[in-house]
Amino acid sequence: MSLKYHNTASWLWLLGLLGLCGLHRIYLNKKVTGVLWLLTFGLYGLGQVYDMFVLKGMVSESNTKFLTKVKYSSPIFFNYAPTLIQGGSTLPREELVKCEYCDTDKSRGKGCTTCGAG
């Protein structure tokens, strides 16, 4: 898996006009439907035309899956992957709560660094 480009996916989609349907799906790791598209001329054209409208979303989806995967396996990606994910959420931040003993801020689920409680 790697990052996918909308341009590349678009060119592969255009090959459908030459009868080579579904290559954009194979490129975006949708291999089963990609081969199906290839064998059926993109579900007799209907699937291929449908993909024209959802192509951008399919590229984003593929990249989100990829970045989510590397986020948990690569420390280099850990910090900036969320900003690359289109419409994705940022990493969860530590939630601050009041310590019930000394009333200072502490991280939820962790011991208090001020009084040592918890």
Ligand SMILES: [Zn+2]
């Ligand atoms: Zn405390």
